[in-house]
Amino acid sequence: MTNNANHPFHLVNQSPWPLTGALGALTMMMGLIKWFHQYNISLLILGSMITLLTMIQWWRDIIREGTYQGLHTKMVTKGLRWGMILFIISEVFFFISFFWAFFHSSLSPSIDIGSTWPPTGIYPFNPFQIPLLNTAILLSSGVTITWSHHGLMENNYNQTLQGLFFTVMLGFYFTILQAYEYIEATFTIADSVYGSSFFMATGFHGLHVIIGSTFLLTCLLRQLMLHFSSNHHFGFEAAAWYWHFVDVVWLFLYISIYWWGS
Helix, strand or coil: CCCCCCCCCCCCCCCCHHHHHHHHHHHHHHHHHHHHHHCCCHHHHHHHHHHHHHHHHHHHHHHHHHHHCCCCCHHHHHHHHHHHHHHHHHHHHHHHHHHHHHHHHHHCCCHHHCCCCCCCCCCCCCCCCHHHHHHHHHHHHHHHHHHHHHHHHCCCHHHHHHHHHHHHHHHHHHHHHHHHHHHHCCCCCCCHHHHHHHHHHHHHHHHHHHHHHHHHHHHHHHHHCCCCECCECHHHHHHHHHHHHHHHHHHHHHHHHHHHCC
16 A cells, blocks of 8 residues: 555555454453463463564554555644553553552551551561662653653664663563562462552553563664654654653552552
8 A cells, every 4th residue: 555645544454463463362361361260371371472473563564554655644643642642541540440449448448457557467568678769760761761752853863772772671670670579579469458459550550561661672673773753753752651651650659559558
């Protein structure tokens, strides 16, 4: 398909990836259920592989359409921007539900958990150890992604590349530290409403960090292949917006769950 239409919109070609993505998600969900009940991860690995291959090939097609075929016109890019904005707003409300559950249980702890918060027998994390280090890491990553964006706007290839590299490294470092924190935890997701709300909120945030790091790693590879310019780089902007959202959510998590909640 070539961009010779008399309108600015992108009418996408038929694609198999929505179908394979849906099948991958279904397989992964069934694999999770099988893992929980039978301690067997074979189906989960299969679903993850289908989903990963779908992501790689679907993103490849979108990159080709936007970068090489010129199908992402100003009108299309405007629609993509609004799509990303609305997606991030939906993510905000997703995390609001976890904060709501946490404050509902912590501000008026029931007699079932000893009428205290944290519940009796729960030993929460020291907020001034790994959680504080992770806060510094994410705040630093916010600086490096902004530095990278500034370099891109000035067509500075090396600054953009260096800023993206450091952001991705900080993202992976955060994930490693959070995994270590989970291993060292004295409570589990099954330990009363405290364990449930803690691991649901911090776990989903950790998942978002992994997704954001993958998003930024994709941008790093695209920058190496000279896909971005100062006036055509929505893929980079979307990743940066998402990463800033992840930063802000962590600040709320740290202040409310790690610091105030402990």
